[in-house]
Each structure stands twice: as C-alpha cells, then as structure tokens.
Amino acid sequence: MATITCREFRSYLAPWMEGERSxxxxxxxxxxxxxxxVIRDLEAIHTEARSWSASxxxxxxxxxxxxxxxxxxxxLIRDTIPASxxxxxxxxxxxxxxxxxxxxxxxxxLAGAYLAALVAVAFALSGPVNRRVNEAxxxxxxxxxxxxxxxxxxxxxQNSSSYVTRSNSVVSASLHxxxxxxxxxxxxxxxxxxxxxxxxxxxxxxxxxYQQKADLLTQMTERGENVQ
Amino acid sequence: xxTSHFVPAQWLPKSKWKTAGLLVPSLLLCSAVSxxxxxxxxxxxxAAHPVITIHNPNGLITVKAWTKSEVMIISTPAxxxxxxxxxxxGNRVDVSTRELxxxxxxxxxxxxxxxxxxxDAELQIHNDAGNVSVANVLGDMNVETVAAGVDxxxxxxxxxxxxxxxxxxxxxxxxxxxASSISGxxxxxxxxxxxxxxxxxxxxxxxxxxxxxxxxxxLKNYSGVIEVRFSPGDSFDLSATSLxxxxxxxxxxxxxxxxxxxxxxxxxxxxGTFNEGRAKIEMTSxxxxxxxxxxx
Numbered sequence: 001m002a003t004i005t006c007r008e009f010r011s012y013l014a015p016w017m018e019g020e021r022s023x024x025x026x027x028x029x030x031x032x033x034x035x036x037x038v039i040r041d042l043e044a045i046h047t048e049a050r051s052w053s054a055s056x057x058x059x060x061x062x063x064x065x066x067x068x069x070x071x072x073x074x075x076l077i078r079d080t081i082p083a084s085x086x087x088x089x090x091x092x093x094x095x096x097x098x099x100x101x102x103x104x105x106x107x108x109x110l111a112g113a114y115l116a117a118l119v120a121v122a123f124a125l126s127g128p129v130n131r132r133v134n135e136a137x138x139x140x141x142x143x144x145x146x147x148x149x150x151x152x153x154x155x156x157x158q159n160s161s162s163y164v165t166r167s168n169s170v171v172s173a174s175l176h177x178x179x180x181x182x183x184x185x186x187x188x189x190x191x192x193x194x195x196x197x198x199x200x201x202x203x204x205x206x207x208x209x210y211q212q213k214a215d216l217l218t219q220m221t222e223r224g225e226n227v228q
Numbered sequence: 229x230x231t232s233h234f235v236p237a238q239w240l241p242k243s244k245w246k247t248a249g250l251l252v253p254s255l256l257l258c259s260a261v262s263x264x265x266x267x268x269x270x271x272x273x274x275a276a277h278p279v280i281t282i283h284n285p286n287g288l289i290t291v292k293a294w295t296k297s298e299v300m301i302i303s304t305p306a307x308x309x310x311x312x313x314x315x316x317x318g319n320r321v322d323v324s325t326r327e328l329x330x331x332x333x334x335x336x337x338x339x340x341x342x343x344x345x346x347x348d349a350e351l352q353i354h355n356d357a358g359n360v361s362v363a364n365v366l367g368d369m370n371v372e373t374v375a376a377g378v379d380x381x382x383x384x385x386x387x388x389x390x391x392x393x394x395x396x397x398x399x400x401x402x403x404x405x406x407a408s409s410i411s412g413x414x415x416x417x418x419x420x421x422x423x424x425x426x427x428x429x430x431x432x433x434x435x436x437x438x439x440x441x442x443x444x445x446x447l448k449n450y451s452g453v454i455e456v457r458f459s460p461g462d463s464f465d466l467s468a469t470s471l472x473x474x475x476x477x478x479x480x481x482x483x484x485x486x487x488x489x490x491x492x493x494x495x496x497x498x499x500g501t502f503n504e505g506r507a508k509i510e511m512t513s514x515x516x517x518x519x520x521x522x523x524x
Contacts, residue, residue, distance in 0.1 A: 007330050168286055168334040170357040174375035174393040178410040181430050185450050189514075192471075201471050201495065205450065205514050212410060212429065216392065219374070223356075 004028050009035050017042060175220050182216060185209045266308065272299045272316045277367065279350045283324040286338040286357040293347035293364035306338035350385075377412075395431070413452075428452070436523065439464045439507035450514045457523040458502065465505035471495035472515035478522050 004012075004024045009032070012025040016039065029036050189206035196202060274297055282289060287306070294300075299321050303312040309332045314323045325339045338358070345351070350367040353360055356374040361381075368385040371378050377395045380387060389396050389407040396407050397415045405421050407414055409428040416424065419437030422444075426433055429450040436457040439445060445464075447454050451473075458464070458479055465484055468475045474496060481500025498520075511518050 005330065007327075168337065168357055170286070170335075171374045174357075178392050181411055185429060185514075199471075201469070201512075202514075205471070209429075209450075216410070219392070 006032060006035055013038075013042070171223070175216065175223075179213070179216055179220075182209055182213045186213065266305060268301075268303045268305075268312060270301045270303075270314050272301075272314070272321050273297065274299055274316075274321065274346065274349075275319050276346075277319070277348050277350065278346060279320040279352065280343070280345055281320065281322045281352040282341065282343070282354065283322075284339055284341065284355045284358075285325060285334075287325075287355065288340045288358050289343070289353060289355050289360045290341065291343045291345060291351060291353075291360075291362045291365060293349070293366070294344045295347075296344070297346055298344075299346075299349070300344040302342040304340045306340075307332070307336045310337055310339065312339055312341075438462075439509065441506040443507040445507065445509045447510070448512045449516050451516045452513075453517045453519060454511050454513055455519040455521060456509065456511070457521055459523045461503070463503035463506040464509050465501050465507070466509045466511075466520065467497075467499050468509075468511040468518045468520060469495055469497040470513040470516060470518050473513050473517050475518045475520075477520040479520050 004027075006028075009025060009028045012022065012028075015021075016025055029039055186206065186209045189202055189209055192199065192202040193206055276297075278299065280291075280299060301312075301314050301321075301323060303314070303323075305312055305325070309329055310325055310327050312323065312325050314321065316322075323341070323343075325337065327337060340358075345365060347364060347366050349365055351362065351365060351369045351371070353362075353369075353371045354373075355371075355376045358376045359379070360371055360373060360376055361379045362369065362371075362383060363381040364383075366384040368387070369380070369383060370388045371380075372390045373394045374392045375394055376391070378389050378391060378397070380389075380396075380398045380401055382400045383398070384402040386403060387398070387401060387405045387407075389398075389405075391409040391412045393411045394409065395413045395415070396409065397417070398405060398407075398419065399417045400419070401416075402420045404423040405416070405419070406423075406425045407427070409431055411430045412428055413431040414426050414428055414433045416426065416433070416435045416437060419435070420440065421437065422440045422442065424435070424443075424445045424447070426435075426446070427448045430452055431449060432452040433447045433449055433454045435445065435447060435455070439458070439462050441463065445456075447456070466479070466481060468477070472495060475498045477498055479500075479502050481498070481502055484499055484501045484505065498518075511520075
C-alpha cells in the first residue's frame with residue numbers, strides 16, 4: 001500500500017528524475033498507475049532531450065530535411081543533398097518523424113514545439129522557393145507543403161482535446177472557441193490560396209493561422225498535463 | 229465573534245432596539261463570511277526594480293503602484309481547498325495559487341489578488357481566466373492569459389500582452405507595446421508609445437493616441453475592424469491593406485516621400501504620407517475593415 005498521496009508524490013518527482021528514489025516514492029509508483037504513467041512520460045522526455053543535446057540542432061535539421069525532400073520530389077527545388085547523405089535516410093524523417101512523434105503525444109509540449117518549428121520552417125521555405133515557379137506549381141507546392149501540416153495539426157488537435165476537458169470550464173471553452181476560429185481562418189485562407197496561388201498575403205495569413213493553431217494546441221496540451 | 233457583541237435587553241433604551249436589530253444580523257453575517265474565504269495579507273521588503281511573478285488559474289488580479297519599497301499582497305482564495313503561496317527570493321517575489329488536495333475541481337481554483345508594488349517593479353503575470361488590471365507601474369510587464377481581459381493604465385517600459393480570447397485595453401501607456409490575441413479586442417487609448425505591435429485574428433483594434441516621431445505602429449488582424457484616429461498635427465507615413473475588406477480614409481495623404489510602395493496585386497490598399505511622415509503606420513487585414521478617421 002502506498003504511504004504517500006499523489007499530491008505528495010509531486011515533490012518527489014524532481015529528485016526521482018535525478019536518481020534519488022526514496023522507498024516511499026518507489027512504493028507509490030508501484031501502487032499508483034497514474035503516477036507510474038507520469039514517470040514513464042518524464043523518462044521518455046528525458047531520453048529524448050538527451051538525444052537532442054547529443055546532436056545539436058538535430059530537430060530543425062530533421063524538419064528541414066523533411067521539407068526539402070518533399071519539395072524536391074515535386075521538382076520545386078533542385079537536388080542539393082550531398083551524395084554522402086543517404087537519400088533513403090533523408091526521405092525517412094518525413095514519415096518516421098511524424099509517425100514517431102504523434103503516437104507519443106503524452107509529451108504534448110514536445111509535439112507543440114515540433115509543430116511550431118515545422119510551421120515556421122515551412123513558412124520560411126515557401127517564399128523563396130515558390131516565387132520561381134509558375135502558378136500551377138505555386139498551387140501544387142502550397143497544397144503539398146500545407147497538407148501534412150494541416151493533417152498533423154488536426155491529429156494533434158484530436159489528441160490534445162481529450163486532455164483539456166478537465167481544465168477550468170471558462171478556459172476550456174475559450175480554448176475550444178478560439179480553436180474553431182483559427183480552423184475557420186485556415187479553411188478560408190486555404191480557399192483563398194487555392195483561388196490565387198501566387199497571393200503572398202493570403203499565404204502569409206495561412207501560415208500564420210497554422211502557427212496560431214500550433215501555439216493553441218500547445219497551450220491546450222500543456223494545461224491537459226497540468227490537470228492530470 | 230458575534231457573541232462578543234451581545235448586549236442585554238434591559239441595557240438598551242427602546243430607541244436603540246432598531247439599531248440593535250440591524251447590528252446583530254450584520255455581525256452574524258460578518259462572522260459567517262469570515263469563516264469562508266481566507267483573506268491573507270503579506271508584506272515583502274524589496275530593493276529597486278523588484279520582479280513580481282504571479283501564477284493564478286482564475287481570478288481578479290489588481291496591481292497598483294505605491295511609493296513604498298515594499299510589495300503587499302492581499303489574496304482571497306475562493307475555496308479553503310486551495311492556498312496562495314507567496315515567497316521572496318532576493319529581489320523577486322513569486323506568487324502562485326495551488327490546490328491543497330487532488331480533488332479540487334478546476335472551477336474552484338480561483339483566487340483574487342490586490343497587490344501593491346513599487347512603481348519601478350517588473351511584473352510577470354499569468355492568469356488564465358478572470359481579469360488583470362495594472363495601474364501606474366512603470367517597469368517591464370509580461371501578461372499572459374487565456375480568457376482573462378487585461379487592463380493597463382499609465383504603464384511604461386516594455387509591455388508584452390498575450391491572450392487567447394481576452395480583451396486588452398491600454399490607457400495612457402508609454403514605452404514599447406506588443407500585444408497578440410486570437411479573438412480579443414484591443415483598445416489602445418491616449419498612448420505615448422514609440423513602438424506598438426498589435427495583432428489579433430478576429431478582434432477589433434482601436435488606436436487613439438499620439439504618433440511619435442520615428443515611432444512604428446503595426447496593427448494587424450484577420451477580420452474585424454482596425455481603426456486609427458489622427459489629429460491635423462500628426463505626422464506619419466501610412467500603409468493600409470485589406471485583402472478582401474475595405475479601407476476607409478479621412479486623411480489627405482500625399483505620395484510617400486520616404487519609401488517607395490509597390491502597388492499590391494491583391495486587395496484594397498492605401499499608401500501615403502501625412503504631413504512630414506515622421507512616424508510609420510502599417511495596418512493589415514485579411515477581410516476586415518480599416519478605418520483611418522479624424523480625431524473628434
């Protein structure tokens with residue numbers, strides 16, 4: 001039987017992650033599935049963070065590589081990947097990265113950070129690349145670069161919504177209401193971009209709406225974590 | 229205790245009965261109220277430029293400047309199952325609201341605050357719901373909310389406000405202002421700020437303040453109304469673009485002398501200079517309306 005409560009166990013979290021695991025804390029983790037789950041998530045984050053620090057700038061590079069591969073496949077940019085880089089490896093992160101990221105959404109802050117980085121890099125890439133191509137390619141390029149964003153944001157939304165239901169009702173209502181507003185803007189911007197593929201203003205608004213959605217989902221999932 | 233105020237009947241003249249009849253229930257009511265939320269007052273001595281951080285999930289936060297080198301925090305939790313922690317670390321005072329048991333409902337996580345700080349204090353406030361009101365504080369400020377409105381008066385320094393749906397009102401503010409929201413309305417009144425950056429998606433933006441020489445004013449939304457008011461003596465270079473909405477202008481603009489504007493291929497746009505063009509104003513909307521109106 002656990003000798004401490006879940007609330008008391010929170011004060012043991014930091015020492016636990018430092019390797020200090022008292023008997024009380026160990027007994028509680030064994031007995032409490034919720035706290036045990038939290039510990040597993042924290043350890044997963046810890047492991048992930050260590051892998052990031054082992055290769056500096058690794059995550060942005062992955063994002064860059066995924067988008068570059070995608071744009072190359074559409075012929076929007078030329079092949080600039082050095083021969084020394086394994087092409088299969090270069091293409092892999094797009095599926096591996098997304099696939100690896102979202103099934104682990106118990107780490108929502110990481111997901112939010114990844115989404116924000118993805119939107120930012122996509123935004124940065126879209127201008128100079130797309131200006132050089134014709135309208136059909138603008139449209140195709142924009143759709144191709146935004147479709148994965150849209151799909152992953154929707155996926156993240158589905159996962160984060162289940163967390164936020166336990167937060168303050170006013171806050172929860174506001175978050176969902178504003179998410180609907182942003183979704184509506186995304187739909188309108190996508191329509192506008194499809195009608196006028198070379199309209200930089202519409203495209204800028206679209207990427208900003210994606211960025212807002214990523215920020216919002218991050219806030220929602222952060223609050224979900226807090227109330228668990 | 230209300231019993232300590234009991235007065236034997238024979239001691240009272242008849243004329244006092246009416247008063248007593250009112251007094252006793254009032255005292256009973258007071259004692260009942262005092263058994264509810266626990267009002268707590270704390271004082272912290274601080275040096276120049278103290279930093280005060282506040283993390284509160286829900287409630288009214290009122291911060292005012294005073295002349296003392298001291299931070300006073302009066303907190304009123306809405307429930308006895310939550311408590312307010314306030315602790316000092318050097319010249320920083322951290323205030324947070326936390327639950328005392330796992331079973332506290334999210335809607336019960338509410339505390340109200342009245343806080344007095346030195347006028348040079350730096351504030352970092354996080355309040356999801358309720359309202360944040362700050363007056364006469366001249367230090368830097370960072371306020372983040374979800375649904376809570378933010379009201380700043382006579383503030384200065386670097387003011388950063390971020391809400392999801394909360395409104396933002398800034399009256400007689402100076403310094404640098406950056407505000408963003410998704411659906412919050414912004415009202416920027418009687419400003420004397422050299423840098424204003426305000427972006428909200430579905431909210432309205434009203435700017436009624438001075439355009440300082442060399443100041444930059446960037447106002448952007450998706451829908452809604454962006455409105456600026458100008459006086460005959462103002463001096464600015466203006467750019468207003470609404471992709472699918474309207475731009476209404478009462479200013480007599482001349483072609484810009486400071487920079488060349490390219491005519492946009494999309495939407496309704498207006499570029500030009502008013503007087504010497506000392507300040508720079510940029511307004512952008514997707515399908516909202518932009519109004520450039522004379523000040524009354």
